[in-house]
Amino acid sequence: MASNPPAPEAPFAPSRQHGETFGYDSRRADEGPWEEWNPTAESIRPVRGRHRVAKQRGGGLARSSTVLGVGVIAAVGAGGMASANSGKPPVSISLPDLPSVGSLFEDSSDTAPEGSSTALSGVGVTATEADHGTSDAGEVLRNRIMAQAEQQQVQIEAKAQADAEAAAAKKAAEEAAKARETAEAKAAAEKKKAEEEAKRKAEEAARKAEEARLAELARQYALPTSSYTLTSTFGQAGSMWSSGYHTGLDFAAPTGSLLKAIHTGTITEAGWAGSYGYRTILTLEDGTELWYCHQSSISVSVGQKVSTGEVIGRVGATGNVTGPHLHLEVHQGGQSTGIDPMAWLRGKGITP
Structure with missing residues (x-):
């Protein structure tokens, strides 16, 4: 150094x-x-x-x-x-x-x-x-x-x-x-x-x-007659009916056509009924009355028991009518005013 x-x-x-x-x-x-x-x-x-x-x-x-x-x-x-x-x-x-x-x-x-x-x-x-x-x-x-x-x-x-x-x-x-x-x-x-x-x-x-x-x-149940034509229905209005409307169901058929019992019952009326002509009333067991009007003849008497389909008279033109037919009315419970026969028949399984 x-x-x-x-x-x-x-x-x-x-x-x-x-x-x-x-x-x-x-x-x-x-x-x-x-x-x-x-x-x-x-x-x-x-x-x-x-x-x-x-x-x-x-x-x-x-x-x-x-x-x-x-x-x-x-x-x-x-x-x-x-x-x-x-x-x-x-x-x-x-x-x-x-x-x-x-x-x-x-x-x-x-x-x-x-x-x-x-x-x-x-x-x-x-x-x-x-x-x-x-x-x-x-x-x-x-x-x-x-x-x-x-x-x-x-x-x-x-x-x-x-x-x-x-x-x-x-x-x-x-x-x-x-x-x-x-x-x-x-x-x-x-x-x-x-x-x-x-x-x-x-x-x-x-x-x-x-x-x-x-x-x-x-x-x-059975239809009241055969070979018929429905001409007037229930409730139909018109001057030819005293009540102002039709109170039943009309089955037009030739005079003398057989009328049958719709159901088993008892004959409670059979004879002349004024404007209804010859009329037969069939009362069923439940109290329902079936009115057969304008008959030419009656084949049963009051109090007689009849069965379904049994002949009770014949179609006619007696009373207030314009031609031979069956005027059918249905009264329930003894009421004077009837109900629609068409509806009642259908309720029983029958279609007129």
């Missing part, structure tokens, strides 16, 4: 009026002013690591400052990107307090004394990271930023998955509700159809039962 050459003159000593010197917080005793000094071999010592350390620390400061700056820019950029992508507030990043520039040059030894400022290359480095050889603060900060970004990405993906599962559950619920409504509508339609079918069958059964009843009655 070369020795320092002798100095021809004392270097410039800065005045105290200029304030603090470069690299230090205050003026130090070894900054001058100096007296003329002629070094000897005994007074010259090999240059130790102070100046080199200061130079190396200066280089380290530049490199660490550059990396730290890049790390901070990356942190800000990553935080902004994460905030923009996820819609969450930006992640706050805390940086340790950096030592002042003067304090970096204040330590002239290779090892910093206890209580000194933190070295720039160790900013944000944990003991574990130091043990593993991690000495670059920017790299550590970048790793942490990337870890935070990955964590945010995981949260975003988890939220997206949760939203997708919620949407799928909602869709499944809607489909289930729609299927339930369809099933209920189908069940209601089937129930209505079954009810209508049951009603139809009930009506059909009732109709068949009525037909059977009427058929049975028809065997017990």
Whole structure:
């Protein structure tokens, strides 16, 4: 290592009026002013690591400052990107307090004394990271930023998955509700159809039962005559009837046509009846009276029992008539006013 050459003159000593010197917080005793000094071999010592350390620390400061700056820019950029992508507030990043520039040059030894400022290359480095050889603060900060970004990405993906599962559950619920409504509508339609079918069958059964009843009655009842024509019906209005309307049902037939008992009963009247001509009254067991009017002859007598279809007289034109016919009236319960003979006969299974 070369020795320092002798100095021809004392270097410039800065005045105290200029304030603090470069690299230090205050003026130090070894900054001058100096007296003329002629070094000897005994007074010259090999240059130790102070100046080199200061130079190396200066280089380290530049490199660490550059990396730290890049790390901070990356942190800000990553935080902004994460905030923009996820819609969450930006992640706050805390940086340790950096030592002042003067304090970096204040330590002239290779090892910093206890209580000194933190070295720039160790900013944000944990003991574990130091043990593993991690000495670059920017790299550590970048790793942490990337870890935070990955964590945010995981949260975003988890939220997206949760939203997708919620949407799928909602869709499944809607489909289930729609299927339930369809099933209920189908069940209601089937129930209505079954009810209508049951009603139809009930009506059909009732109709068949009525037909059977009427058929049975028809065997017990008979038409009063044959080879006839219906000329006047019940309730028909006209001046030829004293009541102003027709009170029975007229069966026009040739004179002498046989008149038969409609149902089993007892003869309660047989003889002349004024405008009705010759009339026979057949009283049934329930008290209903059947009036046979305008007869040409009577074949039974009062109190006689007759059966269904038995001859009781013949068609004629006696009384107030315009031609030979049977005037049939039906009186229920001894009433003087009759009912419609057509409806009564149909109720017994007979259709004139």
